[in-house]
Amino acid sequence: MQEIKIPELAESITEGTIAEWLVKEGDKVEKGDPVVELETDKVNVEVNAEFSGVLVEITAGEGEDVEVGDVIGKMDESAEAGSTPAEPEEKSKQEPEEEPKAEQPKEESPKKEEEKTDSGSKADVIASPAARKRARELNIDLSEVSPRDPLGRVRPEDVDAAAKGSAEKASDKSSGKKETKETEKTEFDKPVERIKMSRRRQTIAKNLVGVQQEAAMLTTFNEVDLTNVMKLRSERKEKFAEKHGVKLGFMSFFTKAVVGALKEFPLLNAEIQGNEIVMKKFYDIGIAVSTDDGLVVPVVRDADRLDFAGVEREIAELGKKARDKKLKMEDLQGGSFSITNGGIFGSMLSTPILNAPQVGILGMHNIQKRAMVMPDDTIEVRPMMYLALSYDHRIVDGKEAVQCLVRIKEMLEDPYDLLLEG
Template sequence: MTVEIKVPTLGESVTEATIAQWFKKPGDKVEQDETIAELETDKVTVEVPAPASGVIEDITAAEGDTVAVGAVIGSIGEGKGTASAKTKAPAKVEEKAAAPAEETKKSAAAPAGKLVEVVVPAAGESVTEAEVGEIFKKVGEAVKADDALLELETDKAAQEIPAPVSGVIREFAVQKGDVVQVGALLLKIEEGASASGEAATSSAPAQASAGGSGGMPAAPAAQKMMAEKGLSESDVSGSGKRGQILKGDVIDAAAKAGSSPSVSSAPAQSAPRAQSAPDDAAREERVKMTRLRQTIARRLKDAQNTAAMLTTFNEVDMTAVMDLRKRYKDLFEKKHGVKLGFMGFFTKAVCHALKEIPAVNAEIDGTDLIYKNFAHIGMAVGTDKGLVVPVIRDADQMTIAEVEKELARLAKAARDGKLSVADMQGGTFTITNGGVYGSLMSTPIINAPQSGILGMHKIQERPMAIGGQVVIRPMMYLALSYDHRIVDGKEAVTFLVRVKDSLEDPERLVLDL
């Protein structure tokens, strides 16, 4: 029985690739899933595994040929074949190295321990793919178990991928910006290995910060294009595995080379100021939006387009809460191991008001209204990656101390990029605090499908008329944005007044008034 060797799927926008190299030849015996060839696209190199065990019968596409996705490039049949050629791949890659020092380097780099694959983890029912963000390690670098290897960005959060074992990174299968499916290979670690002098030499080409391919031959398509463009390997930074120069690298280098003369000659010219538009364009920076930022933009705009959103305002005198906090903050921290902030009071005030005005804790599902008999309170947290909303579950059943502890945990996880999808699902109402950035007043956008969001703001001393006298009080503006399809104006105003009453007289929370 003959099994065809076909070009695998390479991604949504990639339809063809170039045969970079064959690791086997007709007559060689191969095992299923053993690497038999390497393909090169504009963005990455891809290894082709053997679809079955057997003997290479025929190779129909030679190195340097361009082949389409799904094309047949060879075949495997039954038979004994010649001795297994598993070690031919690395030998062929290093074919040009003949010096004894290079032979020593090759033997040191050859994996001796078990190769452990690191794959894209499952991130929740609705998450099927992620984008590779920052890569923290290099090929050849030693890592310890649980070290952060790279970052994956999904529609909902950024997640660090830890090392499952201690060892040395031998291969990266992805680059920054790649979109990967759940279960896809990210990298391989040689378990138990230690980084030696070989680590530094192997990691340098992977980063390709200096020009050239670090000893790895440029891909055939890249070599052809370099010849056409008049470029040498030292002019191009390789982004492929082991620093290999790919076709896309040559395109980038040619574009930079083409633009450099005009830039260098600019100082010598005395062009009028009005003709400086190209200089403005050169000073611009185009950065691709992260998946998280794209999702934030889409969801906020969807909320504006879908909900009948309206905002009502009030103000709260923070004197009572601030006095209570000042009086008990040291004792509170000593007993509970967490600082007493304002969010505990606001969360309990919101939960108290939600019980009285359940419409603010509801959502629309088609033609039905779903009233939630629980309070999962989302806390909007700003991070360097964008806005995330971790959820304090069953906040209505928590004490202020429990709320503060959970909020501290979630805020730290958000800043460290370690929030899970479960941490951000199921919220019924959201609180956002623009006051920490100095905002005096705002109109927050609801976090659909929720029907309400409370905006906190800066505490500022203002003159207030109390008992016929003008006194200075610490005041905060509150804003409640709500979905008018569910919440009537009377309910929205009443809800905000209840929050105000609870904060100005915290004893009401204790007495459930």
């Protein structure tokens, strides 16, 4: 019998949640086949079988939290497909041997016999590794936990429920009024639906709150006239697509403008480590992508070395991988600055939150035609977009942030030079 364990995933990943078992008990599995999909803080990864055999038991079900090294299943290398766990058979063989013992005269004192029964009941508890770990953390006796699993297996949520019940009893004794108030906050007279947050959503929430607590975040706003960008795209889009096999979108213009501005204002391309400022001499630009599971920010590497076609190609590929849940850890790590486009959802103005440990992020919004007063006092209808630059005031002064955003605006309003220099 071989155990299926959670392998080392990445340096920054030590735990995850079982999203889906890709095989079921009794299935034949070949070495290298994916057996389970694991949801981590950033990406979903597949755990592959390290040996061939039949999956005879799943010890950690879907939705359970597991850590590196935890046993999540068992495989029998010599079993035939369709085999079931051997545990019930072993128990049935042991039962006849245990019956005579029960009929023997009791020589021990009632107290000792009680202790023996208690210890035996603890050993007989069927629980997942995650549940046993959780019980140790909460100091809960597994034999006192009531499992909801019809097969009697104790899961982490059962342990949490038992701990909550103990805490409620203690709270009830100390303060009945306090418990009443808490109930009023959490219970509703009308129908509600409670949905467990995914691990990724929990991580997003934790990181966003962390940024607001740790960084001195401010946002500066400006607006950009995209007349020339739209004109240039209209002139070049067909030849561009024919030559490079990719569409000329807006993101390449914004990415190249950001890189140009970061070269002039390098503190927005830095980060804080302890009492040091790390000045990054590379331009790895994160492009926020919205997926069904939440926002992810894959990184366009060395954006300063790519031409417009290269940037568009990278963004398209990373976006597809994000929506197909095919992103790898290396696709998300190491960005130096981020761009997020709320305009695709109709946002007119918003304050983007920093993608820690980065100290700058540019927010794009929707394009609206507005009447603008031109230098000669005439009024023209122009396609305008509000831009928002959030920055960490701990190392970036307001003057520098404002000037950086103005520089982005200037380059977008004169995209011909940007395209030639890009």
